[in-house]
Amino acid sequence: MNAILDRLAEVAADPDRYVVEWKRTHPDRKVAGVLPMNFPEELLHAAGFLPVVIQENNEPDTEGRVILAEFYCGYTRNLADQAAKGRLKIYDAFFLADHCVQLLGAADVMRFKQPHTPIFFGQFIASMSEPSTPARVRGELDHIVAEVERSTGVPLDHGRLAESIRLYNRDRALLRAVFDARREGRVHLSSKAMQNLVKSSMVMDKAEHIALLEQLLSDGIESHDPHARVRLHLSGHFCHAPKQALLELFEDCGAEIVDDDLYHGRRYITTDVREDLEPVAALSQWYFDRNVNVPCPTRVQHNADWDTYLTKAVSESGADGVVILMAKFCEPHMLLYPELRKALEAREIPYLLVETEHAGLPMETLRTRVEALVERISRRAAVAAS
Amino acid sequence: MALRTMGVDLGSTTAKAVVVDEAGGIVAHRVVQMGAVSRRGVAAAIDAVLDDAGLERGDLGQVIATGYGRRLVPDVDRTFTEITCHARGVAAMCPGAALVIDIGGQDSKAIRVDEVGLVDDFAMNDRCASGTGRFFEVLARALECRLDDLDDLALAGGQDLEVSSMCATFAETEIISLLAEGEEPTDIAASVHRAVSARTLGLVSRVGRAAPVVMTGGVARSRAAVHFLAESLRAPVIVPAEPQISGAYGAALLGLESLQGETRVIGQAVDREHVHTGQQPNGRDCSTCSLGRAKYQPIDVELWTASIAADRRP
Incomplete structure (x- = not known):
């Protein structure tokens, strides 16, 4: 088994452990919990956060099971359960930009259970083809930038943002190379391994993730x-x-x-x-x-x-x-x-x-x-x- | 030794085994009921069918397992799902069938098939036992009657009561509530059958209606279940003479095909037990169901209640 795939699988299996360890080794940095699916993580990265897309965990829902109604999706009910159990205290702030009613319900639970952890909410317009949409998206993005600046107390450095964008693009490009190779039949990785590649990317420090991906592609993927x-x-x-x-x-x-x-x-x-x-x-x-x-x-x-x-x-x-x-x-x-x-x-x-x-x-x-x-x-x- | 293959269908409540000859004709078949996904049951079915066919296990060219417990059947050449096998079996048993409704002990399926028994589409219940054999067992328990008595009871029912819950557990509560309100057991049984048929119609709608319709599985042995399904579909429902063995039969045919290297409609068209129209031109009777006609009489509820009181199951 490939040691790099093992490492990525380890992070994907237990994101909380990675976050705790990262905070231990980066005591002056903060971790931002990001709710899917449209928040531009690059902004948080440029502001000095480790952005982590909060993952569903594998524990049975218990303490938070009754907080949200049964017709909420499994992810949002599990988020509520994680909040009820205090699992989300590893995050210093929460950010979301989607207005799914169920996700907002989970965010409300997080706010209630962790009243001292700030939650920043931007709402991107869902109607993409209106003449006014580009201006409204830009306006909302400016609002999110202001929220990020409010969370750090310093203005966002646009030079650092450009660097974060390059970093994220690099990570995406490397991942796409593997996905394209799978589609073209050049590698045969299990779908579990493919998920680990992406899930670990949502959690890990991007530079660290990129280094592992580059090593993986350089070594070649031993596929079944x-x-x-x-x-x-x-x-x-x-x-x-x-x-x-x-x-x-x-x-x-x-x-x-x-x-x-x-x-x-x-x-x-x-x-x-x-x-x-x-x-x-x-x-x-x-x-x-x-x-x-x-x-x-x-x-x-x-x-x-x-x-x-x-x-x-x-x-x-x-x-x-x-x-x-x-x-x-x-x-x-x-x-x-x-x-x-x-x-x-x-x-x-x-x-x-x-x-x-x-x-x-x-x-x-x-x-x-x-x-x-x-x-x-x-x-x-x-x-x-x- | 002439070529023989065997299909074994280990379902949730019964085990079925069928041996076929090289033309796809049924040499022997057995249905054994012995507990849930029973290994002893499947061993008994295999031993019995081999005994009936005068064969040893080593005489078989292929053994194919199917059904919910297919992976538990020992010493098989390969497995197929019951969806594939029912489609294949029904294509042979009832040539021209376009829609198979299979209702077994714990699950129900609607399978749209083409003329050579290939699956066009399928839908099956998720984890809910609603509309399955298990559901009818719950109904019988709530009405304090034997499962075998349910047919007569339901077919004697006239009034359509509202039975809204299709969860086996909640439905039992609802049935008890209806009994407490003084509703007739016949009407309750009929109403539950109608509700189950409506649920089955939901499965059918997921794959699309098609005709002719063939019903298989243990529940197909219930005249009432077939009747109300036909009524609900507003279409005739064909029931093969041995509706429980179509999966095992299909498995045996798939084994035969893999040895012969071809896929075509071979096999044995079987006698159809009845084609139920679901229509009751004379109020109670089915116009074409010769087997059931004599039993489709109104039930004397008082007599029936007294009889079950004397023969109450523990």
């Missing part, structure tokens, strides 16, 4: 031979990472994951911030660019939609089918699902919808459904070939 019967694209699952046991199940059922649009996957790394623009303007532009590169159902944009992206991605990767991973009660995803379904059916792309929860996934039932998809695809191919 998949012996897979079918190639699948994983789609969906915003905000938090799908359980790794679920990812392993796909491969155990005879599938190889060749591409994805998961937040803990290609969605997070798809778009660089332009380095030829003034840095804040570039971050503003980034907000628009990433919704074109991998459209999000939480945004409304006339010239970009996720279903078109998905079918194009499947065509490019040559995936035989799609597994749609939907966090239960994720309303934007639920609302767009009929469109995804229609698009896939129109192109006769086999697909399977898997709803996920924080705990209690019926793994054997899921195994039957995934195996049935694999069999459906492979038997159909065998008959077509005969």
